[in-house]
Amino acid sequence: MNNQNVDDHNLLLISQLYPNVYTPLVPQQGEAKPARRRKRKSKSVAVAEEGGAGGNGWFRKRKLSDEQVRMLELSFEDDHKLESERKDRLASELGLDPRQVAVWFQNRRARWKNKRVEDEYTKLKNAYETTVVEKCRLDSEVLHLKEQLYEAEREIQRLAQRVEGTLSNSPISSSVTIEANHATPFFGDYDIGFDAEGDENLLYSPDYIDGLEWMSQFM
DNA sequence: TTGTGTTTTACGACCTCC
DNA sequence: GGAGGTCGTAAAACACAA
Numbered sequence: 001m002n003n004q005n006v007d008d009h010n011l012l013l014i015s016q017l018y019p020n021v022y023t024p025l026v027p028q029q030g031e032a033k034p035a036r037r038r039k040r041k042s043k044s045v046a047v048a049e050e051g052g053a054g055g056n057g058w059f060r061k062r063k064l065s066d067e068q069v070r071m072l073e074l075s076f077e078d079d080h081k082l083e084s085e086r087k088d089r090l091a092s093e094l095g096l097d098p099r100q101v102a103v104w105f106q107n108r109r110a111r112w113k114n115k116r117v118e119d120e121y122t123k124l125k126n127a128y129e130t131t132v133v134e135k136c137r138l139d140s141e142v143l144h145l146k147e148q149l150y151e152a153e154r155e156i157q158r159l160a161q162r163v164e165g166t167l168s169n170s171p172i173s174s175s176v177t178i179e180a181n182h183a184t185p186f187f188g189d190y191d192i193g194f195d196a197e198g199d200e201n202l203l204y205s206p207d208y209i210d211g212l213e214w215m216s217q218f219m
Numbered sequence: 220t221t222g223t224g225t226t227t228t229a230c231g232a233c234c235t236c237c
Numbered sequence: 238g239g240a241g242g243t244c245g246t247a248a249a250a251c252a253c254a255a
Contacts, residue, residue, distance in 0.1 A: 103229055
């Protein structure tokens with residue numbers, strides 16, 4: 001048995017003893033899937049091939065087991081940062097290389113950050129959509145109020161014409177008719193403006209005061 | 220079965236902090 | 238200067254539709 005075979009044999013034994021912890025790359029019996037050749041070697045594999053420290057093949061595994069991931073997740077929930085003491089403890093508890101634990105935390109932090117950005121985006125999007133709906137509602141309210149104003153103007157005009165008819169024989173009737181026809185503002189003449197308090201209001205433009213004077217004739 | 224998109228593991232480059 | 242962080246990306250594993 002050469003060195004590689006010894007390593008594989010050891011891995012097989014370990015994976016049988018700790019099926020939830022060790023997930024060796026060594027193909028199991030009946031497992032036909034050949035490992036695809038990597039362009040970039042992982043450090044542990046490179047070390048193993050060189051026969052260096054820790055390079056006896058014991059850590060030649062890829063996907064972490066469910067149990068390992070579960071323990072790492074628990075630890076991550078505790079604290080997203082990884083002090084070297086915790087890293088070493090986790091590594092020995094899970095039978096992993098401390099480097100693997102560090103890498104797992106790096107990747108987990110990246111995923112967590114992505115998720116946070118995604119959540120933030122969703123929240124902003126919802127807020128934007130709510131604002132758009134509210135704007136539509138306000139626009140429609142403005143339209144409704146303008147219609148009401150228009151109806152009020154029509155009513156005032158009708159009243160004015162009735163007054164004109166009533167006073168047609170009076171000496172001042174001609175001047176009232178002229179002024180009313182000249183000064184009556186119509187719906188389209190109103191616009192958004194600002195009152196004395198600086199609040200937005202529907203104002204008669206171009207001359208709101210004239211409008212008020214015109215109204216006062218009928219009060 | 221195969222092509223394709225996604226997830227997971229791992230690494231190098233670079234940065235910050237002590 | 239070393240340890241440990243982020244960022245970008247390669248590559249393997251995995252999921253899944255066609």
